[in-house]
Amino acid sequence: MAAQELTPFEQSVVNSITEEAWLDLASALIRCGQPDSGNALDPDQPPAKEEAIAYMVAGELKGMGFTVEMPTKRRGRPNVLGRIKGGEGPSLMINDHLDTYPVVEPEKWDKTDFDPYKATRHGDLLYARGTSDTRGNMASALIALQAVTDAKPELAGELIACFTVDEERDGTDGSIFVTQELGLKPDYSITAEPTAWGGPEGPWGLSVSTANSGHCLVEIELTGTKGHIWRPDIVANPILEAGRLLSDLETMAFTHVPHKFMGHTPPMCSVVRIRGGLTGEIQFSPDTCTITLSVVGIVPGMTMESVLQDIQNVTSGMLGGRNDIAAAVRQVPGSLFVAGTPNVEEHEEPVATLSDVYETMRGERPRLNRKNAFNDTIRFREAGVNAVTFGPGEDGWAADNEWISIPKSVEAAKIYAVTIMRLLGAKQ
């Protein structure tokens, strides 16, 4: 069946979305409230303060005619919840998050003159912190909402705009709060987060992520004997044992039942930190070494207990019953275990309409995948919402010199706009 052409009403809304509008808004959003919006996954780092960007987004939504609330779990971190009441039909939520990843090494951001929040265009790409994750996506979502609301359509269902805090740290003050404590449960949700593929050149597209993998943080503390550097022959050095353990961690398999809809990354370890040796004690080998890792690619059915047991088995196996090295395996204190989610089926909304609109605009069906990263989609799925992820940010964006494709961002805004109109039965 051929994709349904745009109606004249849809075409007029699409025509009002321009690259210039996206660039202006994205650049302003990227600068707003930074660096205070930076929110590291590290449980021992202070949380973000997203207040400034929350007020900017709330203002944008009010200007479009949304009724806006700012429900707040923690001082300085208001969520933004806008509603336009339609008929009694299914409701649709457009979601994105207000925090970003922090910048730790600004000296590496040569594409933005070493100011990571200065949105800077090079060709078709816009560089800055928060382009791909996620203020570039946010700009696409907001200009789509602007284009739709400017047309003043009659809507058959409620349109909800939900912008959350605390997404980079698994949603405690944001998506967990609005679903579990406020009972937010739209029928359909589209999270504007990175699902683009193809890189800066050549063919490209945007996947629809209909499920997410889960993740968790684990640390392995190896304890041996502190020794003089002169006698490595008699010392149980935990740094050396950690080195041996790393290759086992890289190749280990986790106990799981393969899901019918697996992601590209199987359950596996991503080692992020290794800590051993004390400043001022370079004459000694240390008595402890700690490996911190993230277990990613977690599918439904895996638990914190099963993950810890698998790692414990690998660690015990590597140490082979030695009693001069002890190993403690634990979840990183203050971190959350995030489970993998079941997928929304291809024929269910919002996947069906989003895919049809994508085909109309791009001439092909979008790829459906399981996104191997956290985003708020997970919390909405856990609340029983048909929630998916779709956005122009690059899936696997660069940690330094982060960028987003400008053409993908403008195209995403057009796809959002038509999808909103069709899912909500918008009439002139």
Ligand SMILES: [Zn+2]
């Ligand atoms: Zn994000």
